[in-house]
Amino acid sequence: MINNPVFSSGHILTADIGGSHITAGICDLQRALILPETMVRADVDSKAPAEAILSSWTAALKNAMNQHSALKPDGLSIAMPGPFDYLNGVSFITGLDKYEALYGRDIKAYLADKLQLAGSQIRFRNDAESTIAGEATAVAGRxxxxxxxxxxxxxxxxxxxxxxxxxxxxxxxxxxxxxxxxxxxxxxxxxxxxxxxxxxxxxxxxxxxxxxxxxxxxxxxxxxxxxxxxxxxxxxxxxxxxxxxxxxxxxxxxxxxxxxxxxxxxxxxxxxxxxQLDEQAALIGAAALFKTNYNKII
Known part of the structure; x- marks a missing residue:
C-alpha cells in the first residue's frame, strides 16, 4: 500500500505498458535509476477482457512493491501507449489490435482502488515520451x-x-x-x-x-x-x-x-x-513526472 500523499521518500513505483507485457519497478528519483531487485516483467494478453488486463497489471505492480516491502513509494507513474487521456487516466485505445477492451475505462480510478492510492499519487505519460525522457535525464542525453x-x-x-x-x-x-x-x-x-x-x-x-x-x-x-x-x-x-x-x-x-x-x-x-537503458528508460522517464510540474508537462 502506498499511503503517503506527501512526496518524501524519493521513490516512485513505475511501469511501462507494452503490447504484450508490463514491466514494473521502483525508481530512485534522486539517482534516476530503477532498484534492480524490484524489477518485474510479466506477460499480458492485450486482447483479453478489461478485467483480466487490469488484474495482470495490478499483480505486476504489487509484485514489484513486494520485492522491497520495507520501502513505501510516494506514488505510481505509468508509461502508456496512446491514444490515452494522460491527465485523467482514461484509455481511448482503439483500432490498434491491443487493449481494445479498455476503451473509455478509467484506469486511474481502478488502480487507486486496487492499490489504495489517492488520485494525486497516480500519473501517466506517453510511452515514447517516457522512454526519451529517461534516456535524456539518466544517461544518453546528459x-x-x-x-x-x-x-x-x-x-x-x-x-x-x-x-x-x-x-x-x-x-x-x-x-x-x-x-x-x-x-x-x-x-x-x-x-x-x-x-x-x-x-x-x-x-x-x-x-x-x-x-x-x-x-x-x-x-x-x-x-x-x-x-x-x-x-x-x-x-x-x-x-x-x-x-x-x-x-x-x-x-x-x-x-x-x-x-x-x-x-x-x-x-x-x-x-x-x-x-543505453533499454526498458528501464521508460520506467525512469515515467517516474520523472514526480520531479516537476505535472500539469505543465501534460
Missing part, C-alpha cells in the same frame, strides 16, 4: 540542453527534451509519402518491404531480418532505404527543434549497425546516440 529522440519498434514515437522538460511531438502521425510516418519507420514497414522484394514473409520482424544480413542481398537494400527515408523525414524536424543530439531508442535500434552509419552521414553534423 550534458545537452536540447535533445530529440525517436523510438523505433511496433510504432514510431518521438519527443524533444529542452532544459530537462520532455514532451511528445507525435511525428508518427505526420503525413509521409503515401501514408503517415508511422507506417514507414515501424516494424511493419520492414515486413512489408521484405515481402515486396523477395516474395517471402518475415515472421519475426527486424531481428529476423538482421540475422539474414550476410546471406540475403535484399537486407542491405532495405536498411539502406530505411536510413535514407528516416533522414529525409527527420531533417525538417531537426531544423525546427535544433537538437544538439538525436537519441535512437527501441527494438529496431538493436540492428543499428545495419543503418546507423548511413543515418549519421545523412544527418551530419548532428550527433546521434543509441539508447
Amino acid at each position: 550534458g545537452y540542453q536540447r535533445v530529440m529522440g525517436v523510438t523505433l519498434g511496433t510504432g514510431f514515437g518521438s519527443a524533444v527534451s529542452e532544459n530537462g522538460i520532455t514532451r511528445d511531438i507525435n511525428l508518427g502521425s505526420n503525413p509521409y509519402k503515401e501514408s503517415v510516418a508511422d507506417d514507414y519507420f515501424s516494424t511493419r514497414w520492414f515486413k512489408k518491404r521484405y515481402r515486396e522484394l523477395t516474395g517471402r514473409p518475415l515472421n519475426d520482424g527486424v531481428r529476423e531480418l538482421a540475422s539474414l544480413a550476410n546471406s540475403d542481398l535484399a537486407v542491405g537494400k532495405i536498411f539502406s532505404e530505411y536510413a535514407q527515408n528516416m533522414a529525409g523525414f527527420l531533417s525538417a524536424h531537426v531544423a525546427v527543434h535544433q537538437p544538439e543530439v538525436l537519441i535512437i531508442c527501441g527494438n529496431i535500434a538493436k540492428a543499428g549497425a545495419l543503418f546507423w552509419p548511413q543515418l549519421q552521414e545523412y544527418l551530419a553534423p548532428l550527433e546521434i546516440k543509441t539508447a
Whole structure:
C-alpha cells in the first residue's frame, strides 16, 4: 500500500505498458535509476477482457512493491501507449489490435482502488515520451540542453527534451509519402518491404531480418532505404527543434549497425546516440513526472 500523499521518500513505483507485457519497478528519483531487485516483467494478453488486463497489471505492480516491502513509494507513474487521456487516466485505445477492451475505462480510478492510492499519487505519460525522457535525464542525453529522440519498434514515437522538460511531438502521425510516418519507420514497414522484394514473409520482424544480413542481398537494400527515408523525414524536424543530439531508442535500434552509419552521414553534423537503458528508460522517464510540474508537462 502506498499511503503517503506527501512526496518524501524519493521513490516512485513505475511501469511501462507494452503490447504484450508490463514491466514494473521502483525508481530512485534522486539517482534516476530503477532498484534492480524490484524489477518485474510479466506477460499480458492485450486482447483479453478489461478485467483480466487490469488484474495482470495490478499483480505486476504489487509484485514489484513486494520485492522491497520495507520501502513505501510516494506514488505510481505509468508509461502508456496512446491514444490515452494522460491527465485523467482514461484509455481511448482503439483500432490498434491491443487493449481494445479498455476503451473509455478509467484506469486511474481502478488502480487507486486496487492499490489504495489517492488520485494525486497516480500519473501517466506517453510511452515514447517516457522512454526519451529517461534516456535524456539518466544517461544518453546528459550534458545537452536540447535533445530529440525517436523510438523505433511496433510504432514510431518521438519527443524533444529542452532544459530537462520532455514532451511528445507525435511525428508518427505526420503525413509521409503515401501514408503517415508511422507506417514507414515501424516494424511493419520492414515486413512489408521484405515481402515486396523477395516474395517471402518475415515472421519475426527486424531481428529476423538482421540475422539474414550476410546471406540475403535484399537486407542491405532495405536498411539502406530505411536510413535514407528516416533522414529525409527527420531533417525538417531537426531544423525546427535544433537538437544538439538525436537519441535512437527501441527494438529496431538493436540492428543499428545495419543503418546507423548511413543515418549519421545523412544527418551530419548532428550527433546521434543509441539508447543505453533499454526498458528501464521508460520506467525512469515515467517516474520523472514526480520531479516537476505535472500539469505543465501534460
